[in-house]
Amino acid sequence: MEAAKDTTSKAAQNALKKAEKAQKMAAAKAEKALKQSSLPVVGGKKEGDIIGITVSKEEDFSAWYQEVVLKAELIEYYTEISGFFILRPNTMFVWNTIKQWFTERIEKLGVEEASFPSFLSQKALEREKDHVEGFAPELAWVTKAGEKDLEVPVAVRPTSEAIMYPYYAKWIRSHRDLPLRLNQWNSVVRWEAKQTTPFLRAREFLWQEGHTAHLTEELAGEEVLQILELYAGVYEQLLAVPVVRGRKTEAEKFAGSLYSTTCEAFVPSNGRGIQGATSHCLGQNFSKMFDVKVEDPAVKGQHRHVFQNSWGLSTRVIGVMIMVHGDDKGLVLPPRIAKIQTILIPVGLTAKMSAEDKEKHLAHLDELFFTLKKAGVRVDVDLREGYSPGYKFNDAELKGIPLRIEFGPRDAAAEQVSFARRDTGEKGTIAIAELATKVPTLLETIQQDMYNKAEATFRSHRLVLTKWEEVVPALDSKNVVIIPNCLVPECEDKMKELTTGQAANEPDTADGKKAPSMGMKSLCIPFEQPEGLVKGETKCLNPECTRLAEQWCMFGRSY
Known part of the structure; x- marks a missing residue:
């Protein structure tokens, strides 16, 4: 392995500079759009404040995507260093929902959580040279600690095999120690030379990486498919995004694996496929490299190398969801992963209303809020003063809130609420007495309808x-x-x-x-x-x- 400063070729360095320049231009373009794109709202007091989507998804998909992730408050560009992004609370809610769902299910398979260091030595990389070769141009190196040069530079992990597997060799001494199943939720750094894009290609991203060891290839193979099906569940059950389950060809499989399985999604706006998540059977390639072996239970005195798997899912899933479901009004969120599933918005509160009537109406709105909250709905009330209902409607649509409920004096008199679905725009009414049952049911209907629509589109393409x-x-x-x-x-x-x-x-x-x-x-x-x-x-x-x-x-x- 060459010295740290020589790990990237001149060609890679030139590509890196071009990517950084392109990233700065993209960030500047998005920031300019953010400042200039105000959509007026009829009847609104804050006409210059609402930020809407100014680009059609059909006409300029890339610019549309950049606007949505910024204006829906999913990410912010980290301007100090190009290629890095700040994940805002709306994003982290989606990611943490995925994390909780996935963790509950892998724990039932016997997977335990661990946390390994973020750095790996040059010596470890040399040991895993063939596998890491593909990452070499993307490695980020630490060469100084304070003012002191490190004697041996260390790399920030692009993936964790070289960090974890020496300890698998230490911990696995007998076939009775198998299977060993560990997973960690962490970030990795890959200093991309290509133009970076929020969620889809970043120099640092969040993911989970599972690494397991088994006595036989058959046992390893069973787990590969179990994990793949859980990945498909993340897409289909949580994100309402259909995927094709399959096996990678030899040309496209993970370097060093025996075989790779994958969930492949589809972006209708540009007709591109996108790899959603992968589950790899590593065979004995890495166990031989790191000498992870046990005594053969069938042949006394003989040893055999274990069979290993690795599997990973990253924040790329959020980008796929945005591209599949979003429209010209902004984000469209499936209810199961929406931070706010239902937004309550008061309407019809005019200047002629007495303070007493207004207070009575808002108290009624509070009752609706607690009814829905008690029913398990993630609900919020938009009581911002100085903003018209139209402004609030557009803001909720931009941020992808699945269900909007409007409540005015006429609704109160009729003992009902009015609703609008974000996914279809369909409007209707629900009796207040049925709110606790009808809203959760409607949210599940929205979830299923979003999946059905996306599935039909993918099938047809x-x-x-x-x-x-x-x-x-x-x-x-x-x-x-x-x-x-x-x-x-x-x-x-x-x-x-x-x-x-x-x-x-x-x-x-x-x-x-x-x-x-x-x-x-x-x-x-x-x-x-x-x-x-x-x-x-x-x-x-x-x-x-x-x-x-x-x-x-x-x-x-x-x-």
Whole structure:
């Protein structure tokens, strides 16, 4: 391993500088939009204050995304160092909800929580050279402590195998110590050379990383799929985002793994796939590297290396949720992860109302609040003075609150409340006497409807193709494709090359020409395989490949 200051090539350093410049420009653009984009509210006293989304999701997806994450108060740019983001309370509520849900379930599998240091030595990296090689350009090094140079530089962890596994070798002495299942919630640092994007690509991000050891490959394999299904549950049950479960190809699997499984999501606005979470069977690759072994219970006196797994889920999940559900009004949150599920907004309180009538109405509003709170609904009341109901409606929509309840004197007289759903805009009324039962039911309906809509969209954009000439048009129409493939890495490389070209829906470059379209890559081999592929007969769809297809494989342009 070269000295710390030589760990990145000149090319990587140049890319890093370009990324930092692009990041500063993106931050400046977002900040400018934040200051200039005021949406007037009819009848509002604070017409210049409300910050709305000024860019259409359909017309400029990237700018729309930047506006949403800022104005919905999910993140703030950390301007001291480019590529880092501040996660605000609205984000942390979502992340902590995921954390609680996932932790409850992995504990039932026998997984225990641990915490390992954030730094690893150069010596440890040399031991794991082949695995860490891919991270080398992204390693952040500490070379000084105060004014003193460190004798041996230390790296901030990009992942924790080299930190954890020497201690697995120490703690695992017998097959009776197996399985060893540890998970930690932490942050990692990867000094990205590419342009960073909130949630999707940051130089520091939150995640959980699970690392387990088992006696046999079969036992390890069972856990791989159990964890993968929990990851799918995070997306589908909490975030209302459908995913395709599958196995990565050899070209795309985690370096050093025996095989990798994945949850793949889909962003309809640009037709790109995005890796949601991965669960890897490492086989014995790392246990041999770190000498994690036990005496073979079947053969006395002989030792065998254990089989290991690793699995991880990061704050990228929040970015996927935003991109899938958000609209031109802002964020759209599934109720199960919304910090505020229902917002109560008083309406019809005019200047002509007596102080006594107003106080009586607000007291009634308090009763509704406590009724909903007692029913288990995360509810808030917007009593800000000087802001019109219209302002408050738009603010709630921008922040994605799933259900808005309006309550005015007419509603009180009719013993009802009026509601509006954030996901569909549907409006209606609920009798006050039924509030405690109807609102929780309606929130669950919203959750399911959001998932159903996203699932139908993803299904309609997964095209099973058997003709090569249909592939690029399908990609250009914002689809992913499922095609017969030989699963040979060289074939994947060739198909990426063949599908890189001029796309009709790509923006013009500065010289007036169409920007080149991104080539497709394999996303996964879906567990849910279409019919029609005959092994030993069906040809790989790549026109320049002479091999036979092994399985249907999902390809697409991706993040």
